Amino acid sequence: MDAQVFDIGDTDVAWCPGCGNFSILKILQRALAELQIGPTSLVLVSGIGQAAKIPHYFRTNIFNGLHGRALPAATAIKAADPALTVIAESGDGDMYGEGGNHFIHTIRRNPDITNIVHNNMVYGLTKGQASPTSQVGFKTPVQVGGVFLEAFNPLAVAIALDAGFVARAFSDDVEQTKEILKKALKHKGYSLVDIFQPCVSFNKLNTHQWFKENCYYLGDSYDPSDRNQAFKRATETRKLPLGVFYVNSKRKSFEENIGMQDKPPLYERDLDTKQLSALIEKFKSEN
Amino acid sequence: MAKDAALRADDVSIVLCGQAGMGIQTVEGILTRMLKLAGYNVFATKEYMSRVRGGNNSTQIRVSSRPVSAFANRIDLLIPLNKGAVQHLQKRISQETIVLAETEVVGDEAVSGRFRFVEAPFTKIATDIGNKVYSNVVAVGMLAGLLGMELSNVCDYVKQFFSTKTADIVQKNVQAAEAGFRLAEDLARREKISIDISYGANVKDQILLSGSEAVALGAIAGGCNFVSAYPMSPSTSVLVFLAKHAKDFGIIAEQAEDEIAAMNMVIGAWYAGARAMVTTSGGGFALMTEGLSLAGMLEMPVVIHLGQRPGPATGLPTRTEQADLELALYAGHGEFPRIIFAPGKIEDAFYLTQKAFNLADKYQVPVFILTDQYFLDSYYNIHPFDLSDMKVEKCFIKTQKDYKRYELTDNGVSPRGIPGFGKGLVVVDSDEHDTQGHITEDLDLRVAMVDKRLKKAESIKNEIIPPELVGPDDYKTLIVCWGSTYNVVSEAVRDLSRGDVSLLCFNQVYPLHGKTADYLKKADKTIIIESNATSQFGKLIKLYTGIEVDEKILKYSGLSFTVEEITESLRSILD
Numbered sequence: 001m002d003a004q005v006f007d008i009g010d011t012d013v014a015w016c017p018g019c020g021n022f023s024i025l026k027i028l029q030r031a032l033a034e035l036q037i038g039p040t041s042l043v044l045v046s047g048i049g050q051a052a053k054i055p056h057y058f059r060t061n062i063f064n065g066l067h068g069r070a071l072p073a074a075t076a077i078k079a080a081d082p083a084l085t086v087i088a089e090s091g092d093g094d095m096y097g098e099g100g101n102h103f104i105h106t107i108r109r110n111p112d113i114t115n116i117v118h119n120n121m122v123y124g125l126t127k128g129q130a131s132p133t134s135q136v137g138f139k140t141p142v143q144v145g146g147v148f149l150e151a152f153n154p155l156a157v158a159i160a161l162d163a164g165f166v167a168r169a170f171s172d173d174v175e176q177t178k179e180i181l182k183k184a185l186k187h188k189g190y191s192l193v194d195i196f197q198p199c200v201s202f203n204k205l206n207t208h209q210w211f212k213e214n215c216y217y218l219g220d221s222y223d224p225s226d227r228n229q230a231f232k233r234a235t236e237t238r239k240l241p242l243g244v245f246y247v248n249s250k251r252k253s254f255e256e257n258i259g260m261q262d263k264p265p266l267y268e269r270d271l272d273t274k275q276l277s278a279l280i281e282k283f284k285s286e287n
Numbered sequence: 288m289a290k291d292a293a294l295r296a297d298d299v300s301i302v303l304c305g306q307a308g309m310g311i312q313t314v315e316g317i318l319t320r321m322l323k324l325a326g327y328n329v330f331a332t333k334e335y336m337s338r339v340r341g342g343n344n345s346t347q348i349r350v351s352s353r354p355v356s357a358f359a360n361r362i363d364l365l366i367p368l369n370k371g372a373v374q375h376l377q378k379r380i381s382q383e384t385i386v387l388a389e390t391e392v393v394g395d396e397a398v399s400g401r402f403r404f405v406e407a408p409f410t411k412i413a414t415d416i417g418n419k420v421y422s423n424v425v426a427v428g429m430l431a432g433l434l435g436m437e438l439s440n441v442c443d444y445v446k447q448f449f450s451t452k453t454a455d456i457v458q459k460n461v462q463a464a465e466a467g468f469r470l471a472e473d474l475a476r477r478e479k480i481s482i483d484i485s486y487g488a489n490v491k492d493q494i495l496l497s498g499s500e501a502v503a504l505g506a507i508a509g510g511c512n513f514v515s516a517y518p519m520s521p522s523t524s525v526l527v528f529l530a531k532h533a534k535d536f537g538i539i540a541e542q543a544e545d546e547i548a549a550m551n552m553v554i555g556a557w558y559a560g561a562r563a564m565v566t567t568s569g570g571g572f573a574l575m576t577e578g579l580s581l582a583g584m585l586e587m588p589v590v591i592h593l594g595q596r597p598g599p600a601t602g603l604p605t606r607t608e609q610a611d612l613e614l615a616l617y618a619g620h621g622e623f624p625r626i627i628f629a630p631g632k633i634e635d636a637f638y639l640t641q642k643a644f645n646l647a648d649k650y651q652v653p654v655f656i657l658t659d660q661y662f663l664d665s666y667y668n669i670h671p672f673d674l675s676d677m678k679v680e681k682c683f684i685k686t687q688k689d690y691k692r693y694e695l696t697d698n699g700v701s702p703r704g705i706p707g708f709g710k711g712l713v714v715v716d717s718d719e720h721d722t723q724g725h726i727t728e729d730l731d732l733r734v735a736m737v738d739k740r741l742k743k744a745e746s747i748k749n750e751i752i753p754p755e756l757v758g759p760d761d762y763k764t765l766i767v768c769w770g771s772t773y774n775v776v777s778e779a780v781r782d783l784s785r786g787d788v789s790l791l792c793f794n795q796v797y798p799l800h801g802k803t804a805d806y807l808k809k810a811d812k813t814i815i816i817e818s819n820a821t822s823q824f825g826k827l828i829k830l831y832t833g834i835e836v837d838e839k840i841l842k843y844s845g846l847s848f849t850v851e852e853i854t855e856s857l858r859s860i861l862d
Contacts, residue, residue, distance in 0.1 A: 011725075039712060040706070040707060040710065040711075040712065041707055043559075043706050045555070048717070053726065055714075056716070056725050056726050059712065060712060061706035061707070061712050061713045061714065062712075062713075062714045062715065062716070062724070063555065063558055063715055064715065064716040064717055064718065064726070065551060065554070065555075065581060065585075065717055066551065066577060066578065066581050066717055069547065069548075069551040069577075069578070069581075071548075072543065072547070072548040072549075072551035072552045072555065073551045073552065073554060073555030073558070074555065075552060075555070076513065076515070076551075076552040076553065076554075076555035076556040076558075076559065076561070076563070077555045077556070077558060077559040077706070078559075079513075079539055079541075079556070080513065080539075080555075080556045080559035080560055080561040081559045081560060081705075081706070081707055083707060084559065084706060084707050101544055101545060101547075101548070102544065102547075102548055104544070105543075105544035105548065258539050258541070259534075260539065265559065265560055265705075265707070265708075266512045266513065266537075266539070266556070266559070266560055266561040266562075267559075267560025267561065267681070267683065267705055267708065269510075269512050269537050270510075270679065271507070271508065271510050271536070271679050272536065273674055273677075275535060275536065276504070276507055276508060276536075276674065277674055279504070279507075279532065279535075280494060280504060280671055280672055280674075281494075281671070283494035283495055283496050283500070283671075284491075284492065284493070284494050284495075284671070285320075285324060286320070
């Protein structure tokens with residue numbers, strides 16, 4: 001499949017020139033095409049923010065919902081029709097701030113969806129306030145003395161919750177990011193791909209250059225099945241590792257737990273009127 | 288029921304009162320089913336505290352020769368199970384109330400003369416049988432005996448009720464019921480307690496159903512296959528019922544991390560082709576309002592069961608009120624159409640919830656079922672539902688390649704596609720969007736989209752359920768009520784027995800039916816009855832008809848209106 005199947009054609013893109021979002025858009029389209037996942041069987045679910053606009057530049061089914069609420073909607077979409085490939089994609093403010101509670105509980109619920117988070121450590125659409133992943137000391141028009149809240153560590157949280165697939169990528173690294181996304185999409189159950197992405201307009205601290213200098217890849221010898229090791233690497237701060245931190249394929253997915261795995265979609269279900277009559281009949285003598 | 292003469296001997300109000308966990312529900316559960324099976328009309332409702340143990344909870348059971356469906360203030364027979372019970376119910380106890388209890392439960396009150404005390408040694412009888420745990424069944428047997436049931440029916444039902452227990456436990460419970468029954472015979476003779484209730488017509492073939500069961504069954508009948516909720520009294524019972532029957536009916540029942548997630552799940556589920564609902568109460572619904580607005584923008588169907596309880600904030604968690612009408616009416620930022628049902632009778636809850644799914648799907652709007660604690664926790668015998676004309680009307684389409692989710696149409700309703708069903712793509716966006724569904728800031732298109740969404744209200748108007756007029760057409764006084772007060776007010780109006788008074792009951796409170804103003808204009812005097820402090824429905828009527836209702840009867844203590852309260856209030860207005 002050619003990634004061009006996702007081309008939306010001529011459209012007015014709302015991202016700044018040089019934004020990491022462009023790269024993520026292209027990489028995701030290529031990863032999907034290589035996995036033979038086409039536009040009609042895919043649903044891109046997003047919240048609000050600059051990253052959350054990504055579905056609008058994608059020729060596919062899209063559910064662009066509310067700020068922070070992509071995950072519950074994505075969970076239900078996948079449950080209602082397990083044949084769909086469902087991606088919940090938004091920025092760090094959306095997924096980790098406004099949607100923080102859903103982030104935690106979606107990992108616990110373990111729907112077979114891929115959660116892609118554009119992590120630029122700043123709020124873009126609202127023009128430069130701190131995000132949950134902003135580094136301590138980061139100055140903004142609101143955090144005038146610098147951020148003093150400890151940065152949210154999504155990978156460590158996900159590993160602590162025994163998420164099935166936890167990875168971090170960097171938007172400038174096209175091939176590596178594409179391979180990570182493909183693995184995430186193939187994983188059965190919830191997968192998190194946190195993608196470092198420079199914000200050229202509002203984050204003058206975590207720039208393209210900064211990420212290049214401060215990130216490195218987990219080597220070939222790294223074993224992602226070791227949860228303690230994964231947690232240790234996820235909490236490194238001096239240099240930030242990239243790659244697949246943790247994989248646990250043993251957890252049952254939400255769809256398996258609710259008996260929807262490999263089942264026809266809910267819209268094909270019909271009411272069994274006889275059974276309903278029988279249930280109502282029971283109220284003549286029991287309950 | 289009075290000392291000598293039989294006062295309303297064909298309509299008895301029994302109240303059981305005790306601490307949470309003392310077994311009131313067991314007595315209630317056995318007695319009401321047993322009576323219904325034998326062919327008696329029964330009604331039961333409860334008021335309880337927000338605690339798992341202790342406190343004072345009470346259940347009223349009415350048994351009558353006529354169909355009975357409303358909370359009455361009067362207590363004919365009181366079974367207090369703990370010392371605080373008489374105190375708890377003092378406002379409802381009269382000199383005609385017969386208190387059947389052990390002496391130590393009533394204490395000095397026994398000789399106060401404020402009620403008629405009749406000693407009923409439940410615990411002693413139970414202990415003689417082998418264990419004081421049987422005392423509840425002794426009470427059941429006694430009540431069944433006083434009400435004139437046949438002993439064989441009582442024993443048969445007790446056997447059935449305990450059928451999963453050991454033979455010994457079954458036997459002991461039957462013994463307990465028999466002993467209670469004999470006590471009743473003795474008391475009836477000795478204390479001249481005479482109750483004469485006749486069997487109701489066809490009661491045996493009727494079903495005994497609560498408001499919450501009716502809502503849940505209505506959801507199933509509406510094709511509900513996805514429910515998500517966060518537990519909150521009094522709405523949880525609907526989730527519990529659907530979860531219990533989820534497997535049999537192919538329903539996904541998911542407890543969400545919060546109401547925000549529940550609502551967004553339900554919207555996502557409808558998007559992917561499910562028929563989904565949330566069930567919640569006021570505080571939970573407050574969290575859902577952002578999602579409600581999303582449903583308005585996406586033009587996604589949603590069904591919301593909102594079981595009201597007194598607010599603001601946590602309020603009285605286990606009590607009742609009708610004070611969230613305005614919340615349901617105005618919830619959600621921005622402007623979009625909605626439908627609000629408020630069932631009055633148990634059967635209405637079934638038919639309206641079923642209909643809610645079809646209307647939500649047809650017009651792609653939120654549809655509310657507005658109930659309350661009193662409605663959800665009350666039950667009585669009703670005719671089984673007629674499913675013959677009932678259809679799950681699925682309104683989605685198989686999409687073509689050039690499908691546009693928000694195509695502008697004459698009535699504002701755009702054919703709804705589902706991702707993966709057909710060759711088209713289904714694009715929905717919480718931002719203002721173009722016909723395709725993509726984000727836009729084309730302000731002319733914005734106007735067209737607002738008009739399109741609001742235009743749906745025109746078609747919805749043609750389907751408004753008319754209010755029900757109870758009483759003569761040539762009334763002088765018109766009483767207005769909505770939702771759960773229906774049965775209480777109906778009985779009160781019947782008791783008034785005045786030929787010039789009629790009652791107008793609304794099962795659908797929004798949009799308001801076009802004939803509302805005509806009904807009100809015909810009356811010399813109008814009276815509205817609502818379980819809230821500010822007459823929310825009265826304000827709604829004023830807004831849409833320009834008519835201010837003359838008199839208001841409002842209650843907001845957390846307890847339902849009683850029949851007697853309404854009758855007295857109406858008399859003081861009318862006499």
